[in-house]
Amino acid sequence: SQTIHQWPATLVQPVGSPLSLECTVEGTSNPNLYWYRQAAGRGLQLLFYSVGIGQISSEVPQNLSASRPQDRQFILSSKKLLLSDSGFYLCALLPSSGNTIYFGEGSWLTVV
Amino acid sequence: QKEVEQDPGPLSVPEGAIVSLNCTYSNSAFQYFMWYRQYSRKGPELLMYTYSSGNKEDGRFTAQVDKSSKYISLFIRDSQPSDSATYLCAMPASGGSYIPTFGRGTSLIVHP
Numbered sequence: 001s002q003t004i005h006q007w008p009a010t011l012v013q014p015v016g017s018p019l020s021l022e023c024t025v026e027g028t029s030n031p032n033l034y035w036y037r038q039a040a041g042r043g044l045q046l047l048f049y050s051v052g053i054g055q056i057s058s059e060v061p062q063n064l065s066a067s068r069p070q071d072r073q074f075i076l077s078s079k080k081l082l083l084s085d086s087g088f089y090l091c092a093l094l095p096s097s098g099n100t101i102y103f104g105e106g107s108w109l110t111v112v
Numbered sequence: 113q114k115e116v117e118q119d120p121g122p123l124s125v126p127e128g129a130i131v132s133l134n135c136t137y138s139n140s141a142f143q144y145f146m147w148y149r150q151y152s153r154k155g156p157e158l159l160m161y162t163y164s165s166g167n168k169e170d171g172r173f174t175a176q177v178d179k180s181s182k183y184i185s186l187f188i189r190d191s192q193p194s195d196s197a198t199y200l201c202a203m204p205a206s207g208g209s210y211i212p213t214f215g216r217g218t219s220l221i222v223h224p
Contacts, residue, residue, distance in 0.1 A: 006155075032210055041120075043216035044200070051210055059211075090155055094212065099144045099204040101212050103155040 002027040004104035006091050012110045019064075019078040021107050023091030026072065032094040033074040034101075035066055037087045044090070050074060086111045115139055118201055118215030127224050131188040135201035135215045138182065142203040142213075145177055147186045150198045150217065159199070160186070191222045 003026045013019060025031060035047040046059045048066035056066050063082060067075045074091055091104040118135045125131055133147075144163055148156035160175045162168040168175045174187040188195055201215040 032205075034212075044214050046211060049210055057210070088153070094204065094210075100146060100158060100161055101202065101204065102158065103148075106153075106155045108153065 002031075002093060002095060002102050004091055004093060004102060006089075006104035006107050008107060009105065010108045012112060013081050015083055015111055016080045019076070019081050019085070019109070021076040021089055021091075021109075023074040023076075023104060024072055025074075025091075025093050028072075028093065028095045030071060030096045032096075033068065034092040034094070035074065035076050036090040036092060038090060038106075039087045048076070081111045083111050085109065115213045116201060116203065116215045119218055120216050122219040122221055124221045124223065125191055127191060127193060127222055129191050129222070131191050131195070131220060131222075133186040133188075133199050133201075133218050133220070135184050136182055137184070137203060137213070139203070139206070139213070140179075140182065141206045143206070144204055145175070145184050146202040146204070147173075147175060148200040148202060150200060152197075156200055188220075191220075193222050193224055196220055196222050 005024045032051050034049045036044045037047055038044050050056050050068040064078050089107045092101050094101050116137045146161045147159045149159045150156040162175045165177045165179045172189045176185040198217040198219050200217040203213045205212050
């Protein structure tokens with residue numbers, strides 16, 4: 001079965017500092033990968049998705065970026081964090097041969 | 113009109129009540145429907161999925177799809193305080209899109 005590892009689980013970063021959140025998956029090959037952000041009491045906001053290595057699509061303009069250097073690795077980055085970047089970041093996958101989406105445990109980011 | 117509408121709640125019920133959680137959708141191409149449960153500060157976990165119309169039962173949970181009305185429901189029998197969470201409905205990407213569709217989620221509180 002598929003598993004998703006996200007780290008770090010929690011981090012507090014100052015405004016203007018860089019960010020790197022990592023997501024790795026196991027138990028599947030060539031999945032679609034997604035980064036979502038969930039603000040408190042809000043729904044899931046799709047940030048990026050990837051259908052393959054090096055293929056990234058952005059859903060919203062922002063100071064975040066994503067990369068997929070390997071089939072099972074998805075990275076969310078920022079060069080300079082804003083207060084508005086605070087939130088709960090979720091990595092998700094859709095198996096190449098399935099319909100069910102699986103989520104990681106998430107990373108809580110607080111920008112101070 | 114959003115593709116998926118879901119009342120955010122909160123829905124507060126006493127322990128032992130039957131809970132009905134609902135979503136309406138607008139895209140008739142959706143063929144596969146998922147329900148997720150999300151505890152506070154955790155990633156969403158898949159609860160149930162179902163194809164087409166009709167009912168699917170899993171323990172105290174029943175998923176129901178009415179494709180003619182574009183309406184899906186999740187029923188929880190004998191609700192427990194441990195069922196307190198946010199429940200999200202979802203449909204996978206379809207029609208050439210790589211983007212799954214999620215409801216905003218309904219917050220459920222089961223009080224003893």
